[in-house]
Amino acid sequence: MLTEQENKVIGMIYDAALNPSLWQEVLTEIVDFTGSTTAIFTATDQLSPHYDFVFTHNIPPESMAAYQDEQVKVLDLRLHAPYWAEKALGDTVLNTFAPYASMPVGTDEFIFYEKCAKPTNVSHVAAVLLERSVYSWAVFAVHRAPYLEEYSEQDGKILKRLGVHIRRALQIYRQMIILQEDKQDIYHVLDHFKIGVILVNQDYQLYYANTIVKKIFERCSVLDLDKNNNLKTLKKFQERLNQLISSALFKDNSLDYDAGGILSLYDDKENDSLMLSILPFSGAAKLQQRKAIIFVTSTNQPQYLARDYLIQKYKLAKRELDVCELFIHGLSLEQIAEQMNITYGSVRIYIKNIFAKTKCNSQTELMQLLMNVTLEFEHI
Structure with a gap:
């Protein structure tokens, strides 16, 4: 049974999905609800940079500036990417930075602690993975000061429940942000x-x-x-x-x-x-x-490839993209040849070129890559 405060937070999340200026209030409420001291909600989309955002609560500007340093980003990725490697969307990670303070000077852990954790006065983190693909990343995290207890499994369950609603809100936000900026009705x-x-x-x-x-x-x-x-x-x-x-x-x-x-x-x-x-x-x-x-x-609506991304990242030609479009809809190479009115041998050449450009070694690998760069609405 959900508490009254949790239901209040859920309602606030959906309000903020339609009015992003309200996210600050949502973060404040979640920090209070989870007994935290700071929070961050961030998303990055390589295909649509105007979707990128960072909302924070109680994190000093100088700490955010330090985190934007390229060295710190690399350290963060190196230290914490393994925690997410085996996590699915909506899963949570509970961690503590406290041991980093006693690591030898010059180590990744010590540098991260000195530049990020210490200035922000946080030691413990609970985070939920909201989005992860070849081109996008989103995460919501709360933190506790060193004098507070580490996050428990129960805290992780609460964040996981809230994460479902934040993921939904993120989708709504992505649908609306451009038109909202135009202040349309x-x-x-x-x-x-x-x-x-x-x-x-x-x-x-x-x-x-x-x-x-x-x-x-x-x-x-x-x-x-x-x-x-x-x-x-x-x-x-x-x-x-x-x-x-x-x-x-x-x-x-x-x-x-x-x-x-x-x-x-x-x-x-x-x-x-x-x-x-x-x-x-x-x-x-x-x-x-x-x-x-x-x-x-x-449920049978077509998949739409993010063609611009495939052109920019893998330098795929138009006909190679056409092959990918048909391939992702389940057509065999023979059917693709018939659909494009070309020979089977020509399709094989296109597939060979696509493999070389994307570094895929099989049709299964290619399908997995293409499924990560489709544009559609995910029901969560």
């Missing part, structure tokens, strides 16, 4: 999302649907509206859909629930399926009452 922003978006009001009625959702309603057999403008799905999914919307609206006063969640809808007879992410939505000042936001995608 909130509905104009949602109209430009490249995935389906629905807003549901406190009466469970559809309040808004963008163009993509309207098209989904026209052709889909698993999601519709009833006569009262409530979302309607197949009988086997209806109760769960209602529960998730209710939790996203914070309708349940018992607090014994998580806020929102994901739901897959499918109709085997019609070969139709959708994925829904159902989340709280209360960040827009013009919206007078709390709403739930639902992101809708087709």
